[in-house]
Amino acid sequence: MSTDTATAAPTRRDPTAPWPILQIRGLGVTFGGFQALTDVDLDARQGEVHFLIGPNGAGKTTLVDIITGLTKPTTGSVRFDDVELTGHKEHRIVHLGVGRSFQAATVFEALTVAENLDIAASFRMGLRGLLRQARGRRPEVAEALEVTGLHDVADRPAGALAHGQKQWLEIGMLLTQKPRLLLLDEPVAGMSPDERTRTGDLVRYVAKDCTVLVVEHDMDFMRRFADRVTVLHEGKVLKADATVAEVQADPVVQEVYIGRAKDDRNSVSRAAAATDTTTEETA
Amino acid sequence: MEQLLSQIFVGLSIGSILLLVALGLTFTFGQMGVINMAHGEFIMAGAYTTYVLQQALGDGATATAFLLAIPVALVVAGTMGLLLEVLLIKRLYGRPLDTLLVTWGVALILQQAARDIFGAQNVEVKSPGWLDGGTTLIGVDVAYNRLFIMALAVAATAGAWYVVSKLKQGRRMRAVMQNRQLAAASGVKTASVDRRTFFLGSGLAGVAGVALTQLGSVGPTLGTNYIIDAFLVVVAGGLGKLRGAVIAAVVLGLCNSLIEYWTEASLAKVIVFALIVAFLQFRPQGIVAQETRGLA
Amino acid sequence: MNTSTDTTGAAKAAPAGGTGTPGPGWFKRRVIGTKADVVPRITFAVVAFLLIVVAPGMLTAFRLDLLAKYLVFAIVAVGIALAWGRGGMLVLGQGLFFGLGGYVMAMHLQLADAGPGEKPMFMSLTGASDLPGLWEPFRSPVFTLVMVVALPMAVATLLGLLVFRSRVRGPYFAILTQALAAAFVILLVGQQDLTGGTNGLTVSTFFGLDLAKNSDKLTLYFIVLAVLLVVFLIARQMVKSRYGQLLVAVRDGEDRVRFLGYSPTTVKVVAFATAAGMAGVAGALFVPIVGIISPTSLGIVPSIEMVIWVAVGGRVSMAGAIAGALLVNFAKTELSEAMPSGWLYAQGLLFILVVAFAPRGLAGVGDWWRENRDRFDRFRPGARTAAPASGAAAGEGA
Numbered sequence: 006m007s008t009d010t011a012t013a014a015p016t017r018r019d020p021t022a023p024w025p026i027l028q029i030r031g032l033g034v035t036f037g038g039f040q041a042l043t044d045v046d047l048d049a050r051q052g053e054v055h056f057l058i059g060p061n062g063a064g065k066t067t068l069v070d071i072i073t074g075l076t077k078p079t080t081g082s083v084r085f086d087d088v089e090l091t092g093h094k095e096h097r098i099v100h101l102g103v104g105r106s107f108q109a110a111t112v113f114e115a116l117t118v119a120e121n122l123d124i125a126a127s128f129r130m131g132l133r134g135l136l137r138q139a140r141g142r143r144p145e146v147a148e149a150l151e152v153t154g155l156h157d158v159a160d161r162p163a164g165a166l167a168h169g170q171k172q173w174l175e176i177g178m179l180l181t182q183k184p185r186l187l188l189l190d191e192p193v194a195g196m197s198p199d200e201r202t203r204t205g206d207l208v209r210y211v212a213k214d215c216t217v218l219v220v221e222h223d224m225d226f227m228r229r230f231a232d233r234v235t236v237l238h239e240g241k242v243l244k245a246d247a248t249v250a251e252v253q254a255d256p257v258v259q260e261v262y263i264g265r266a267k268d269d270r271n272s273v274s275r276a277a278a279a280t281d282t283t284t285e286e287t288a
Numbered sequence: 289m290e291q292l293l294s295q296i297f298v299g300l301s302i303g304s305i306l307l308l309v310a311l312g313l314t315f316t317f318g319q320m321g322v323i324n325m326a327h328g329e330f331i332m333a334g335a336y337t338t339y340v341l342q343q344a345l346g347d348g349a350t351a352t353a354f355l356l357a358i359p360v361a362l363v364v365a366g367t368m369g370l371l372l373e374v375l376l377i378k379r380l381y382g383r384p385l386d387t388l389l390v391t392w393g394v395a396l397i398l399q400q401a402a403r404d405i406f407g408a409q410n411v412e413v414k415s416p417g418w419l420d421g422g423t424t425l426i427g428v429d430v431a432y433n434r435l436f437i438m439a440l441a442v443a444a445t446a447g448a449w450y451v452v453s454k455l456k457q458g459r460r461m462r463a464v465m466q467n468r469q470l471a472a473a474s475g476v477k478t479a480s481v482d483r484r485t486f487f488l489g490s491g492l493a494g495v496a497g498v499a500l501t502q503l504g505s506v507g508p509t510l511g512t513n514y515i516i517d518a519f520l521v522v523v524a525g526g527l528g529k530l531r532g533a534v535i536a537a538v539v540l541g542l543c544n545s546l547i548e549y550w551t552e553a554s555l556a557k558v559i560v561f562a563l564i565v566a567f568l569q570f571r572p573q574g575i576v577a578q579e580t581r582g583l584a
Numbered sequence: 585m586n587t588s589t590d591t592t593g594a595a596k597a598a599p600a601g602g603t604g605t606p607g608p609g610w611f612k613r614r615v616i617g618t619k620a621d622v623v624p625r626i627t628f629a630v631v632a633f634l635l636i637v638v639a640p641g642m643l644t645a646f647r648l649d650l651l652a653k654y655l656v657f658a659i660v661a662v663g664i665a666l667a668w669g670r671g672g673m674l675v676l677g678q679g680l681f682f683g684l685g686g687y688v689m690a691m692h693l694q695l696a697d698a699g700p701g702e703k704p705m706f707m708s709l710t711g712a713s714d715l716p717g718l719w720e721p722f723r724s725p726v727f728t729l730v731m732v733v734a735l736p737m738a739v740a741t742l743l744g745l746l747v748f749r750s751r752v753r754g755p756y757f758a759i760l761t762q763a764l765a766a767a768f769v770i771l772l773v774g775q776q777d778l779t780g781g782t783n784g785l786t787v788s789t790f791f792g793l794d795l796a797k798n799s800d801k802l803t804l805y806f807i808v809l810a811v812l813l814v815v816f817l818i819a820r821q822m823v824k825s826r827y828g829q830l831l832v833a834v835r836d837g838e839d840r841v842r843f844l845g846y847s848p849t850t851v852k853v854v855a856f857a858t859a860a861g862m863a864g865v866a867g868a869l870f871v872p873i874v875g876i877i878s879p880t881s882l883g884i885v886p887s888i889e890m891v892i893w894v895a896v897g898g899r900v901s902m903a904g905a906i907a908g909a910l911l912v913n914f915a916k917t918e919l920s921e922a923m924p925s926g927w928l929y930a931q932g933l934l935f936i937l938v939v940a941f942a943p944r945g946l947a948g949v950g951d952w953w954r955e956n957r958d959r960f961d962r963f964r965p966g967a968r969t970a971a972p973a974s975g976a977a978a979g980e981g982a
Contacts, residue, residue, distance in 0.1 A: 073843060094847070095842045095843055096842055096843075096844075096845045096846055096847050099843060099844060099845030100845050104843070105843050107840070107843075111837050111839070111840040112837075112840070113829075113832065113833040113836050113837055113840070114836060115832050115836055116829055116832060116833065120829050123826065123829070124826065124829055124830055124833055124844065125844050127826050128844050128845035128846060129845070130826070132827070132850070132854065134826075135825060135826045135827040135830060136821070136822065136825045136826075136827050137825055137826070138821075138824050138825050138826070139825075139826050178844065182844070182845065317755075321755070323755045323758070323759065376936065376940060379940065380940060383943075384754055384755045385668075385672075385674045385754065385755060385758065386939050386940065386943060388674065388755055388758060389674075389888075389891065389892070389895065389935060389939045390935065390936050390939050390940045392888055392935060393931075393932040393933065393934070393935025393936040393939070394932065394936060395932075396928060396929075396931055396932035396935065397928075397929055397932035397933065397936075399928070400925055400928040400929055400932065403925065403928075404925060512884070512885075516759075516762060516763050516766045516884065519759045519762075519763070520759070520763055523756055523759055523760070552774065553770075553774060554770045554771045554772075554773065554774020554775060555771065555774065557766075557767045557770045557771065558767045558768075558770075558771050561763055561764060561767045564760075564763075565743070565746055565747065565760065566746075568746075568747070568750050568752055569746060569749075569750050570750075572750040572751055572752055
């Protein structure tokens with residue numbers, strides 16, 4: 006629909022020495038007096054799976070919201086492939102190669118799986134092209150159907166899919182857009198162990214040509230699939246750009262996050278964080 | 289100068305009418321996201337209640353009937369609202385646009401019912417003697433009935449504010465308004481809160497109806513004439529915000545009266561509408577916006 | 585279902601449109617279609633036969649006139665189904681666009697009646713000295729015909745851009761459209777010297793057609809029918825295209841669409857403006873059929889009545905919207921002749937029952953049948969297990 010064409014910055018990809026394709030510097034945001042993020046720096050390199058973890062209210066989703074243009078930061082910059090993202094409209098940022106998923110998988114339930122993917126894949130089409138009927142299946146759509154394992158249900162309405170399948174469909178939709186940075190907000194929430202593994206494999210597949218930033222609570226999932234990890238706590242970076250081993254070994258992280266995560270599972274501190282969760286989940 | 293002051297008084301008067309009419313909407317619209325198109329007919333019901341009471345009590349008790357009409361209209365319109373909520377609106381939760389259309393259907397039926405009961409001709413409600421005439425304040429002619437409506441608007445707003453911010457009931461209402469799920473999870477009986485809110489909101493429409501009898505005759509389409517403006521007040525004021533509604537009503541009243549003074553009535557309507565759309569450009573959530581994170 | 589190369593799937597929703605090349609099996613594919621196409625296509629053929637042959641032959645001039653008016657209303661209804669049913673934009677102010685088209689047409693027809701250099705009749709009554717500048721360009725028939733569509737679309741585009749950009753939606757949008765229609769009517773009444781005020785504008789000819797002559801009225805009827813067909817085909821093409829899916833997507837998840845790289849504002853503006861253009865065309869045709877356009881047919885109440893036609897017919901279905909407009913207006917004429925107050929109750933009740941308990945309207949009956957047929961189909965060997973519900977909400981019966 007949008008007539009925007011991506012202003013592709015000169016590519017400086019060097020597979021041997023990955024440079025940070027995503028550079029976040031000094032990011033801060035306040036909501037009506039509440040400092041949600043303070044001076045956040047973050048680097049993510051081409052082709053890496055970068056996990057963003059932290060307790061409820063740490064500002065993870067807010068960070069994703071800022072990168073994708075949903076929230077305007079108070080201070081700081083987000084540079085992706087040498088292009089400043091802040092200040093652009095959401096759909097412009099998508100055209101610059103940044104895709105995102107939502108905590109609660111949002112797919113178009115009234116449309117079929119294939120139609121969902123087709124719409125996603127057509128995002129660079131002008132109005133004139135969109136007004137034509139889709140004929141045949143685009144290669145991107147076929148690939149996404151294959152990779153997500155949704156081939157058999159391609160003509161079913163997306164509303165009829167199981168929860169896990171919806172998540173995969175959403176990732177598949179993003180895949181058809183060939184993004185260079187993908188932001189996944191809690192992709193395995195509510196999934197069975199089996200589905201988690203499949204999601205992890207899917208994320209790995211996506212990361213072949215793309216940098217993936219995953220917001221996740223699930224520590225086991227992080228251990229298995231993260232290249233690098235950044236820990237957020239109360240809107241600040243607690244541990245930047247570390248390995249999984251480093252994060253696990255860090256006593257401070259252990260205390261504020263791992264400890265709390267265990268509590269979370271025992272649903273002790275759930276109530277305290279309830280307000281946070283509800284606001285986050287609306288996003 | 290006097291002309292200007294006089295226009296400002298007219299503006300404040302229009303504003304107070306708008307506020308009275310819109311006050312109930314801030315409850316029903318604000319809390320439940322329900323656009324109740326039958327709100328105008330509840331206003332009408334309040335006006336006809338005044339008429340019926342005056343007929344019943346006879347010529348000697350015009351003033352008594354009028355004052356009595358205020359609480360009676362509150363109960364009559366409130367009960368109608370309660371019934372509407374229980375019978376229809378409750379079933380349409382989460383379908384705001386459908387609610388709008390369904391309540392419009394209810395409005396049509398109520399209008400026709402009024403026509404069949406009271407006749408298509410407008411009826412006159414007599415003013416109590418002490419509302420006739422007026423006085424002069426700093427060079428401006430001020431009619432008593434206008435002053436009375438302003439006072440009633442202030443009183444109704446104060447009452448509504450008291451209920452919302454001081455009473456336990458009001459706290460529950462605000463809780464449901466801000467986060468329905470969380471309120472429900474914390475043990476607030478949301479269904480019962482909804483019913484009470486609807487009673488209160490609709491009852492306030494009835495009170496507005498009593499006030500409107502002092503400005504002209506009462507007919508089946510009385511409410512329709514005010515409902516759009518009332519909704520614009522709520523939209524401009526911010527969802528379910530008492531403070532926003534007050535500011536919006538006064539500002540819209542003043543705008544209407546002043547623009548009308550400089551241009552003329554029909555153009556003023558269009559200009560005011562354009563101003564509202566322009567205003568929503570930089571404050572889409574209205575004057576008093578709820579601070580939220582996320583997409584909601 | 586459109587992405588499927590499988591013809592069964594591709595044609596499932598409705599009769600296939602688009603541009604197939606003639607070749608072997610062309611007739612079967614394009615005209616008869618697949619099994620799922622048979623019912624809609626037969627229905628279409630029967631309705632077309634009724635409207636083109638039977639109605640002009642059987643109905644009295646008076647009844648045919650009424651039918652023409654209903655068909656005009658059906659044009660508005662198609663637009664509403666597109667904006668509201670598909671796009672989720674409850675347009676409560678279509679009377680505005682209907683009125684813009686109508687007044688533009690009426691101004692031209694009045695000037696044409698008056699003759700070159702002359703003023704319309706009503707202006708000599710109000711005592712205006714010169715023809716207002718606003719009227720002058722409408723002497724040109726071409727300009728008028730363009731403006732019939734362009735003016736409503738321009739107003740809708742402007743309003744849509746402003747309103748959708750600031751993410752005003754749902755009931756807020758509905759209220760704003762309604763308020764605009766109300767303001768428009770007040771303006772029409774207030775600017776009496778320019779618009780004829782509450783009396784409106786009357787016309788007696790239409791581009792050389794004498795509106796008092798039955799043969800000319802028949803011509804007008806066929807013009808209306810042709811316009812309705814064109815409007816229907818445009819709407820169906822939009823619905824079946826990627827854009828149509830995108831519109832449904834915006835309805836159901838505006839933010840998701842935004843994060844897929846589309847501007848929901850643009851998507852919505854296109855549908856809103858198209859609906860406005862259709863209402864404008866309808867208004868322009870309403871003028872010669874009824875002979876008058878006045879504020880009473882444009883206000884809040886008429887505007888919301890337009891929505892109920894679509895609600896009754898089925899909001900997501902273009903054909904349903906047409907059926908709804910015809911049926912509700914027929915019922916209105918019949919019932920208000922028999923008992924005027926009865927109709928108003930009936931209309932209110934219709935609103936409540938249809939919207940609250942049968943939101944899919946008449947078209948829902950067809951969906952129900954299809955769903956159940958599919959349920960039976962499943963037990964047959966080799967039957968497709970295509971999911972029925974998809975059509976119900978999105979792709980069904982253009």
